[in-house]
Amino acid sequence: MRYTIEIWGEMCPIPLIKTQKKLKNMQIGDVLVLETEHSCTSRGIVVWAQQNKYEIVETEIANGIWHLELTKTHD
Amino acid sequence: MKRPVNLIVNGPWPYWVGAIVLAFLNVLVFIVNKTPWGVTRNLEAWAEWLGLKLGLPVTNFYTLSDLLSAYGTYTNLGVIFGAFLATLAASQARFRPIRSKKFFYSALIGGFLMGYGARIASGCNVGGMLNGIASGSLTGWVFAIFILLGTWIGSKILLKYLI
Amino acid sequence: MIHNNLSSQRKHSLGFVVFLGLLLILIAQLDFSLSITLGLGLAIGFTLQKSRFCFVSAFRDPILTGMTELSRAVIILLALSIIGFALVEWWFRAQQIFFKPYVFPLGVHTLVGGSLFGIGMVIAGGCVTGVLMRIGEGFAMQMVAFIGLLLGAFTGKQTQYIWKNFFGEWNSVFLPDFLGWFPTLALELALLFFLWKMLKWWQVRQLNK
Numbered sequence: 001m002r003y004t005i006e007i008w009g010e011m012c013p014i015p016l017i018k019t020q021k022k023l024k025n026m027q028i029g030d031v032l033v034l035e036t037e038h039s040c041t042s043r044g045i046v047v048w049a050q051q052n053k054y055e056i057v058e059t060e061i062a063n064g065i066w067h068l069e070l071t072k073t074h075d
Numbered sequence: 076m077k078r079p080v081n082l083i084v085n086g087p088w089p090y091w092v093g094a095i096v097l098a099f100l101n102v103l104v105f106i107v108n109k110t111p112w113g114v115t116r117n118l119e120a121w122a123e124w125l126g127l128k129l130g131l132p133v134t135n136f137y138t139l140s141d142l143l144s145a146y147g148t149y150t151n152l153g154v155i156f157g158a159f160l161a162t163l164a165a166s167q168a169r170f171r172p173i174r175s176k177k178f179f180y181s182a183l184i185g186g187f188l189m190g191y192g193a194r195i196a197s198g199c200n201v202g203g204m205l206n207g208i209a210s211g212s213l214t215g216w217v218f219a220i221f222i223l224l225g226t227w228i229g230s231k232i233l234l235k236y237l238i
Numbered sequence: 239m240i241h242n243n244l245s246s247q248r249k250h251s252l253g254f255v256v257f258l259g260l261l262l263i264l265i266a267q268l269d270f271s272l273s274i275t276l277g278l279g280l281a282i283g284f285t286l287q288k289s290r291f292c293f294v295s296a297f298r299d300p301i302l303t304g305m306t307e308l309s310r311a312v313i314i315l316l317a318l319s320i321i322g323f324a325l326v327e328w329w330f331r332a333q334q335i336f337f338k339p340y341v342f343p344l345g346v347h348t349l350v351g352g353s354l355f356g357i358g359m360v361i362a363g364g365c366v367t368g369v370l371m372r373i374g375e376g377f378a379m380q381m382v383a384f385i386g387l388l389l390g391a392f393t394g395k396q397t398q399y400i401w402k403n404f405f406g407e408w409n410s411v412f413l414p415d416f417l418g419w420f421p422t423l424a425l426e427l428a429l430l431f432f433l434w435k436m437l438k439w440w441q442v443r444q445l446n447k
Contacts, residue, residue: 008174009171009172009173009174009175009178010174010175010178011178011237011363011379012292012294012295012363013295013298013299013302013303014233014237014238016303016305017234017238017302017303018238020303037169037171038171038377039087039162039167039287039290039375040290040292040295043087043290044290044295044299044303044305047090047305047307048303048305051305051307051441051445052445060167063166063167063168063169063247064162064166064167064168064169064171064376065169083288086287086288086289086290087288087289087290088285088288088289089289090289090290090291090307090308090310090311091310091311091314092289093285093286093288093289093290093291093311094289094291094311094312094314094315094318095314095315095318096281096285096289097282097285097286097289097291097315098314098315098318098319098322099318099322100278100281100282100285101282101315101319101322102318102319102322102323102326103278104275104278104282105322105323105326105337106326107271107274107275107278108271108275109330109335109336109337109338110337110338110339110340111323111339111340112282113340114366114367114370115366115387115391118366118387118388118391119391119392119394119395121388122388122389122391122392122395123392123395125388125392126392131392132396133395133396134395134396144269144272146271146272146275149265149272149275149276149279150275150276150278150279150282151279151370152276152279153275153276153277153278153279153280153281153282153283154279154280154282154283154286154367154370154371154374155283155370155371155373155374156258156279156280156283156374157279157280157281157282157283157284157285157286157287157374158283158284158286158287158370158371158372158373158374158375159254159283159374159375159376160251160254160255160258160280160283160284160374161283161284161287161288161374162287162374162375162376163247163250163251163254164248164251166246166247166248166251167247168247168250168375168376169376170376170378171375171376171377171378171379172378173378173379173382178363178379179379179382181361181362181363182361182362182363182379182380182382182383182386183382183383183385183386184358184361184362184386185357185358185359185360185361185362185363185383185386186358186362186369186382186383186384186385186386186387186389186390187358187386187387187389187390187393188354188355188357188358188361188362188386188390189354189355189358189359189362189365189366189369189383189386189387189390190358190366190386190387190388190389190390190391190392190393190394191351191354191358191390191391191393191394192350192351192352192353192354192355192356192357192358192390192394193351193355193366193390193391193394194351194390194391194393194394194395194398195347195350195351195354195394195397195398195401196347196348196350196351196352196355197342197348197351198340198342199355199365199366199367200293200355200359200365200366200367201293201366201367202340203340203342203352203355204293205315205316205319206319206323206339206340207340207341207342208316208319208320208426209316209319209320209322209323210323210339210340210341210412211320211323211324211339211341211412211413211414211422212339212340212341212342212410212411212412212413213344213410213411213412213413214341214342214343214344214348214410214411215340217344217348217349217352218348218351218352219352220352221348221349221351221352221353221356222297222352222353222355222356222359223297223356224352224353224356225352225353225354225355225356225357225358225359225360226294226297226298226301226356226357226359226360227301227356228353228356228357229298229356229357229358229359229360229361230298230301230302230360232357232360232361233302233360233361234302237361
């Protein structure tokens with residue numbers, strides 16, 4: 001399953017809090033798609049996912065807009 | 076494919092690299108200016124200058140040449156331009172508008188509280204906490220503890236009204 | 239991590255570098271040390287943006303999200319600054335150069351100011367330095383916060399005396415005068431090391447929850 005949550009234009013750390021909440025209700029193997037134009041938010045989520053050993057791919061899809069795909073690899 | 080120059084220009088750098096570079100620059104500012112890097116003292120001077128122009132009662136009567144020969148003006152201008160250059164160099168520059176009304180008000184109120192708090196305590200995170208502590212002042216440590224307290228209250232407000 | 243530039247802004251960035259170079263030369267004509275200060279400011283802004291450095295995050299994330307990566311980076315910054323400042327002050331004294339460290343009086347205004355500052359920076363999405371940096375990044379929200387900052391700084395300056403007169407203030411404490419240089423440094427660095435360890439433990443604990 002692919003999920004997406006609305007974090008567009010929200011300031012830190014609201015996107016990460018929403019991500020943490022959403023992830024609790026997801027199954028292993030599900031993907032969460034996020035998009036943000038906030039450099040610090042994107043970086044914060046990537047660092048958090050890496051520390052948590054989730055799979056994360058960060059792509060810059062336009063000037064200063066980041067697209068994140070987070071796979072829940074474990075509980 | 077990825078040359079070291081690209082890594083430096085595009086980033087993002089790890090947080091600890093930023094910390095080491097900032098510490099180095101912070102000490103350099105102290106050597107050049109003979110006084111540590113501070114941010115809000117200069118903003119206050121500009122605010123007073125604007126207030127004076129608008130006919131409000133002020134404590135210090137600054138002239139434009141006072142402000143243009145103050146070190147703080149140049150570090151503050153430098154931070155804005157430097158951050159702009161950093162985004163531009165990585166092709167990440169864009170105007171990022173406010174998407175929701177609540178953030179307009181939270182920014183205005185937050186900015187006001189921050190400015191007020193910083194100026195009655197004589198310092199912000201940089202001048203009050205970082206360089207207060209680095210200068211060997213007890214005030215810097217006490218200030219840091221109370222910033223943490225304020226952050227905790229602020230977090231409650233954020234969870235309640237902004238999420 | 240994949241990095242694809244859809245449309246390059248390199249041309250603009252070169253133009254901006256030329257503008258900054260001219261500005262630095264212009265200011266160097268008036269006062270060389272101001273020009274160096276602007277250069278250092280530019281380097282600071284560049285570093286802050288490139289490393290996504292954020293003081294608010296350092297205070298707030300351990301409370302809200304359990305991440306302490308930035309808090310520990312701030313501790314590194316503090317520890318290195320403490321050592322650097324001690325060396326520079328020692329050198330200034332040896333050369334008999336006049337300098338002015340930030341040693342301010344302690345009072346109720348420090349406590350109230352610190353708390354208000356903490357609340358403000360969380361809801362404004364950046365501390366004062368962070369606001370400046372994010373103006374450079376093009377965030378309208380922090381431009382609004384900047385207006386609030388100027389208003390707040392103005393009000394703060396005009397009312398600071400009320401706090402000082404009503405509650406009074408204690409003399410500023412310069413720790414090395416009380417404890418001596420070496421014990422102060424040892425104590426501060428030991429405290430920071432302890433905090434670093436504690437924050438590391440906190441992050442591991444929060445992540446496993």
